[in-house]
Amino acid sequence: MQLIKNRLRIATCSLLAIAGGAAAADGDTQLDAAMLFYFEDGRTDVFEPVLNLKHDLGNDQSIGVKFVVDAITGSSPNGATPTNHPQTFTSTSGSQGEVRKRVEVFNAGETPVRMFQDNRISVDLNYDRPLTRLLKGEITGHISAEKDYVSRGTTLSFTQDTPDRLTTFSVGGGANFDVVEPTGGKPEPLKNSDSTNHFGNANKDEYDGMIGITRILSRRWLMQLNFSRSRDKGYLTEPYKIVSILDQTGSQIYYRMENRPDNRTHQNVLLSSAYEFTDDVIHFSYRYYWDDWGIRSNTVEMKYRYELSEASYLEPQFRYYKQTAATFFVSGIIDGTTLPQFASSDYRLGNLQTTTYALKYGFQLEDLDGDFNIRAEYMRQGDDPHPGNAIGVQKNYDLFPAVNVFIITAGYSVNF
């Protein structure tokens, strides 16, 4: 039995609200929580809960805090190409003095992968406030940490409405300062993977700038055009990825550590739009990306929110992404030829297409405040398994085994 005192407290709050106003207003804290489960080809699992709180401070100011935890176990391709004989990798994993050696053997034709396990925690803070009647400012701070990587960043952005509030200009800038702490130290670039020395940590800085314009086109149509440019400086190499060194027949002999430029400038142009039919809403966006590593990409994203009832909707989502390879992407280097300055066999720098289909269902419950949603998502990455630049025996193997990912996301948001 609830204490009389407590029930009285609740009743009194709503009674006295009249002296401060007519009725209990909506809560001024917004909570968004979500959980993501990611399954990649039975080899990588990710569990990622998110908690996002936004509190209205009054006078149109608000602060927000977001916590994300990322628990990953699994494996990803280490860069080695499939070849005509078994490949053996020895990895050491150590924790608190106890060192374990782990030997992994991959059969001829198999794509070698490297096991990993990581937990990432990140915290974001943001604060926004009006500066004049039409100008708003927002400042954010970010910190995240995982076993071998720490990131700190900040952004500052402004939006300015025109007096008719039909157009909004936005401008923002940010800086990110990251520290890469590879297990055992960072390897020497393009050194033989068996004889490379490892030493120390490395830094990576990123500077971003963005301008945008958002326009109300009609009572039901909103469109935005953004241009952004970022500059990455520092250690951009993946410390655990390798490149296969091949003989004239394309058969693997040994490996070298990969090496990437320590500078990267990239740009995005993004056009996005939201349009409402009678009740349903279609979201569309197109992004064009290019950088000085020679990568170009096109992304199309579409979401259609179909209203089932006042309290539920169904939202099919579709995304298609296609990129061209970085100039230094190789599927292997022939032994004896001059070593290039930069080389990587990371499939994410090669020609690549990603297709994502998702279906989201949003609903409300009668006895519980807030909005719920659940989303099932299938994502497939792939490209030509037999690219034209394959060498000798490589032609016999699937150089790009498709990546299949199944994702479930559950979300909840409530005002209190």
Place this chain on the structure above:
Amino acid sequence: MTVNESLATKSVLTHRDNYWVGAFSAMASPCEILVDDVPHQKAIELLEIAQSEAHRIEQKFSRYRDDNVIHEINTSDGKEIVVDVETAKILDYAEECWKISDGLFDVTSGILRRVWKFDGSDRLPTLASVNELLSFIGWEKVKWKRPTIKLLPGMEIDLGGIGKEYAVDTTSVLLRKNTSSNFVVNYGGDLFISGPRRNGENWSIGIDDPKATGIGSIGTLSLSFGGVATSGDSRRFLLKEGIRYPHILNPKTGWPVVGAPHSVTVLASTSIEAGILSTLAMLHGAEAEKFLQEQEVKYLISR
């Protein structure tokens, strides 16, 4: 000064020991506000706010007036009456209190005063006369659906049990909006304290009954925050055949609660909560202490 100003609008503001005391009279009680150091002009303004709010509530909810919503409801003779938002909120509140007290708190029980005169004599009313009144008592007989109320002919409602405490709380809300200094609103012993003094000390509030037992101090309460209210039998009773019938009536039986304390003072978040809890404690008679202990509130009881 104009002559037509009635006594009710008179107020006195004095400055003492770094705080202001503004006193006036409303709801048949001495009222005062204490405000921690603010400029003189501000103190005048706050006193005006408090006074006009106390009078507003008195005029709106007193059952002794014939120009307010309570009069309209009590003379409705079984007709539906549409009430304003504030009254609706109070009726909702009265209904909720009736529910959570299992019928012990009932704003329709005021008519019992027609047969009970607590004058120290032995003149108890007849069982029949009390029972006759009981058919006009009980919130369950009221048809209340926001914003419409309908009483049975002969029924009345009386917000006397919460009006003064409500006025304390609404005044406090208004004062809080108009000053960042802390203050005490004290309307005839029901009070609200908004926070500690600027020098960090608590406010000392004198209480009527030094014989009270319960929390700590005797004679004065030292408080920094919260609402306080006292319910009592005003030392009025009937005495018959050695049994003392105090001025505390159970709305369900129509009879006094034998064994009730002389007074109960309760501390809660607001004055109105303290008021309801102290009233309920009185109605629990000999078990008043037990009830308050169960509710985990601070209290003073005088027997």
Place this chain on the structure above:
Amino acid sequence: MKTITLKLVLLFLAALVLFSSCAVQHVKPWERDQLAQKKMQLIHDPTENGLDEHIYFSKEASSGGKSVGGGGCGCN
């Protein structure tokens, strides 16, 4: 290089059409009922968007575009 210029010119033309005032209805302040809905925000589910961005950031070579900043992981 030529295709980039072409694409930029096309986008610029699109922008001109979009943002020149003649192509636009003058939506009055009291006609913003549809646009005020959460589902009409360009990023209508920020939490979901954050999760998606994180996945694509770690699986593709391109990143960014929607908002300033981001990144900050050594995703394998």
Place this chain on the structure above:
Amino acid sequence: MLIIRSVVFIIFCSLVSAFVVAAPAPSFTLPTAHDSVAFDSLRGKVVLVDFWASWCDPCRKSFPWLEDMYLKYSKQGLTIVAINLDAKRDNADKFLAKFPSDFTIAFDPKATVAQLYDVKAMPSSFLIDRTGNIILTHTGFQEEQADELESHVQEALKK
């Protein structure tokens, strides 16, 4: 260049619009829930005309404040007319169920009065003195500005 010029222009505009105006308030007659309200019948009173809609977030904050103002100042001669601009009456009624109010609610689904008053944002308030002149316009709702608006109301009531 275009963008820079626009930004400068916009900043200029937002500074200019902070001015206080004094002009005769347009007259109107609008339906209320059971009756109607005519602006001309309010002559001699201080009137706060507030334009609002159910979908407007700041309106949820301004409504309790308006109720508060009404309770505090109606005795001294303040009239509040909150003009609803929802296209669908249903939505307004749902909002009103959540925010019950004692002041006058009028309905202007075609926004004819809103156009007369040249409403620039939601919500917009117009404070009209006893002689029928608009003495203050106010857009949006911020707690800090509400206190300022209240002091203007107090002043208008004294005249």
